[in-house]
Amino acid sequence: MLIPCFACEARFTPDEYFAACHDYHRGRDLVAWTCPRCGNRDELRVLPGELGFGYPSRGGYMVEDRFRVPGLRRRRAELRLDISLDKRVWRVPSRTAQPAHSVRHAPTAPGRPVSTDRQVLTGTAATRAGR
Numbered sequence: 001m002l003i004p005c006f007a008c009e010a011r012f013t014p015d016e017y018f019a020a021c022h023d024y025h026r027g028r029d030l031v032a033w034t035c036p037r038c039g040n041r042d043e044l045r046v047l048p049g050e051l052g053f054g055y056p057s058r059g060g061y062m063v064e065d066r067f068r069v070p071g072l073r074r075r076r077a078e079l080r081l082d083i084s085l086d087k088r089v090w091r092v093p094s095r096t097a098q099p100a101h102s103v104r105h106a107p108t109a110p111g112r113p114v115s116t117d118r119q120v121l122t123g124t125a126a127t128r129a130g131r
């Protein structure tokens, strides 16, 4: 079976097609896809047994067209989406990988003295208000 590009109507084997998927957006549950032939960039939702194509709607995504891919399966991992078909797996990394990594570095030692300072200030203010 072959999966078409909706822009240039070239058709791809599942291997060619899913290898061109990139940037899984976990929040919107979409993967980006760039056509290896014409370079058109599309977004799609990988669903069990089918691909969903649509448009952004009210902060979500409305699937309008579905393309049946019998046996297609998906599994959400923490920083990627695993797409599997016929015992093959394509891993689409999440594009939020970088921000999540930098957040992990944020709560370091300098965080503590700031809250202590605020307590001191509040204490001073309370004392001043008491007089």
Ligand SMILES: [Zn+2]
Pocket (backbone or CB within 6 Å): 005, 006, 007, 008, 009, 010, 035, 036, 037, 038, 039, 040
């Ligand atoms: Zn194309």
